[in-house]
Amino acid sequence: MNQVAEIKLEGRVYTFPVVVGTEQEKAIDIRELRNQTGYITLDDGYANTGSCRSAITFIDGEKGILRYRGIPIEELAEQSSFIEVSYLLIMGRLPTRAELRRFSDLLTQNQMLHEDMKFHFEGFPPNAHPMAILSAMINAAGCYYPELLRRDISDHFETLAARLLSQVRTIAAFAYRKSRGLPFIYPKTQYKYAANFLHMMFSHPSEDCELKPEAVRALDLLFLLHADHEQNCSTSTVRMVASSGANLFACAAAGVCALWGPLHGGANQAVIEMLEEIHRSGDDGRKFLEQVKNKSSGRRLMGFGHRVYKNYDPRARIIKRQCDELLAKLGRTDPLLDIAKRLEEAALQDEYFIERKLYPNVDFYSGIIMRALGIPVNMFPVIFAIGRMPGWIAHYREVAEDPQGRIYRPRQVYVGPTLQHYVPIDQRT
Ligand code: ACO
Secondary structure: OOOEEEEEEOOEEEEEEEEEOOOOOEEEOOOOHHHHHOOOOOOHHHOOOOOOOOOOEEEEOOOOEEEEOOEEHHHHHHHOOHHHHHHHHHHOOOOOHHHHHHHHHHHHHOOOOOOOHHHHHHOOOOOOOHHHHHHHHHHHHHHOOHHHOOOOOOOOHHHHHHHHHHHHHHHHHHHHHHHOOOOOOOOOOOOOHHHHHHHHHHOEOOEOOOOOHHHHHHHHHHHHHOOOOOOOHHHHHHHHHHHOOOOHHHHHHHHHHHHHOOOOOOHHHHHHHHHHHHHHHOOOOHHHHHHHHOHHHOOOOOOEOOOOOOOOOHHHHHHHHHHHHHHHHHOOOOHHHHHHHHHHHHHHOOHHHHHOOOOEOOHHHHHHHHHHOOOOHHHHHHHHHHHHHHHHHHHHHHHHOOOOOOOOOOOOOOOOOOOOOOOOHHHOO
């Protein structure tokens, strides 16, 4: 028998269907709640609200599980690549060899920006944050392909997806070059996705940079681990904007803005700044943790805590291991990695963090890898945005192709003044 939920309001009992997902997650379908009862639900921060049904990513935050289209993140990190995972997320299944080749070729064919785009970069001040440039330039790039921005995406979706995925990397590298006053470096056909990004970031017109395989692999892994994370703040933003019928470039630009904040994708930058501050002060991390626990300091242990994970974030575990491997292969040490490890160890034994189930999240160690690759701190959220692009594209597609899709439009409980009357300006006290 189908399960139902009963809600008793003002002496009357109402029943609502229970929806069960493929992983046995249960939800009460309250779509008829207001119609039937006149009530709405209030869920500040949406922690108990399912905004959609989605078949892209599964997370079990209690058990520390993350799967893309059913495949555990650990298997993908070990055996796959960012582009194969992008295909998996966007198209819904792993590609055959021929499909992967075709998708890679499509990315290569679409990697160049329209030459006029170079002039848009000139409009930004030298110290503009690259996330501002990225968001603006993604929207600008969309203007060059009006034929791809139609609401019905069925006949050109692959080209649309490949163009955005490929060009976001070129835009990101150009944003960095612009901020350093360096000439733009064009992508090369023979390089794969992550290698091409490092080439556009660090080569010179007269000399190509050395692309170390371990550096390329580490960056590819970072992109892969960021590729999707179900209904987080930026992805929900993308879905919200998509629900109004806006085009993919506009949705992705909005996603970048949502991701920029320090509580979301900006946390990787905030973690490194925190570790640098601790390092400069000579603290071994203990004083800092005391400040965090003393709420009046207003400080948080950045890179710790997660709305969904109440157990170790599986991405953080993979990235931590990758930090050790990469630094060893590059023959480097980083004092910030030692501080991060000490902070983690102390926090995981501390009642404050245990009680609140606060563990390292994806951002706690990712910055150490990016530093080792020579990527400047203000580009960290940009790396996150490039990685998250296939997830946003997959979610955009889910919204755009949903035949029952409706515009996202939450309600509110109004707590402002009740009826007031306009007072002419000369009668106001
Ligand atoms: N350091 C110290 N205390 C924390 C931290 C932290 N990093 N995170 C949460 N807490 C505390 C809160 O103060 C609160 O304590 P209280 O119950 O005594 O009031 C409790 O833990 C619950 O925290 P909330 O803010 O209610 O948790 P929420 O789910 O709303 O926030 C978030 C999750 C934003 C990730 C939060 O843990 C945080 O600010 N972390 C630091 C920033 C960060 O690393 N963001 C990246 C997230 S992952 C991502 O976007 C890729």
